[in-house]
Amino acid sequence: MVNKRIPIIYILPNLFTISSLVLGIYAIISASSGTVIGLINAGIAICFSILFDSMDGRVARLTKTESLFGMQLDSLADLVAFGVAPAFLLYKWGLERVGILGIAAAAMFATCGALRLARFNVIALKNSKQSSQYFIGLPIPGGAGIVVSLFLTLNHSRNQVELNMLDTPMNMVILTAIVSYLMVSNIRYPTFKHIRPTPRNFSFTVLILMATVYVAVVVNLPVALFSLISIYTLLGPFMEILFYKRRKEEVTKEGY
Secondary structure, three states: OOOOOOOHHHHHHHHHHHHHHHHHHHHHHHHOOOOHHHHHHHHHHHHHHHHHHHHHHHHHHHOOOOOHHHHHHHHHHHHHHHHHHHHHHHHHHOHHHHOHHHHHHHHHHHHHHHHHHHHHHHHHHHOHHHHHHEEEOOOHHHHHHHHHHHHHHHHHHHOOOOOOOOOOHHHHHHHHHHHHHHHHOOOEEEOOOOOOOOHHHHHHHHHHHHHHHHHHHHHOHHHHHHHHHHHHHHHHHHHHHHHHHHHHHHHHHHHO
16 A cells, blocks of 8 residues: 655645644633733734634635645634633633633633534535635634734723723623624624625725724724724624615515
8 A cells, every 4th residue: 555645735724724723722821821911922822823714724725725624623723712712811801700600601602602613514514605605603713803802902002910901890791792692693794705806895905904004003903903803793793784674675665
């Protein structure tokens, strides 16, 4: 039996995925200290993990090396980096101050993230065309991004030694519940996977990037990240409302 060497190009996408996983593990270890610097390092690690996660799929499509193995590995890495790590960050950030309720909230975030990933995999296997057009529910990196960017923004703006970023721990419970719901909801979010460059969307993309860079330089980077992720998070419900109104108008017209 001849052992065939696997070309490095097939391993490349998985290297990005594994890097994301390692950063997620580091975030958990760093957040476990409960110190300000530890939580900040955890947040930064999750941000870089999001960056690597956004690249693995694109590299796989670009090199035509997409595989079922890569998809499963990506989901497992996402669960650690964007499910467990942010939940742990939330808990050490302030959820632990509300006892069992804080534990339940952190567990809910990680559980909803796992459910979101499982549903995505099922949809991708049954209908790859649908999964490439839009996401059902807020993607788990988006959920992690909201939590992390908000934490970094509040920490930067307050510039305090202690982590007393929100008025009450209950605000964190509410935030966790909202993000968890969005991940398992039926709200559709655009994927931007197969957008072809045109003068119109290119100009729009450049405008968004320029605005983000401006906020990052003039204000601060955490605010820019939080603003960008918040826009995407709100885009789903906004599009659902527009779709509902449009559908209602069509039904009304058909009735006449």
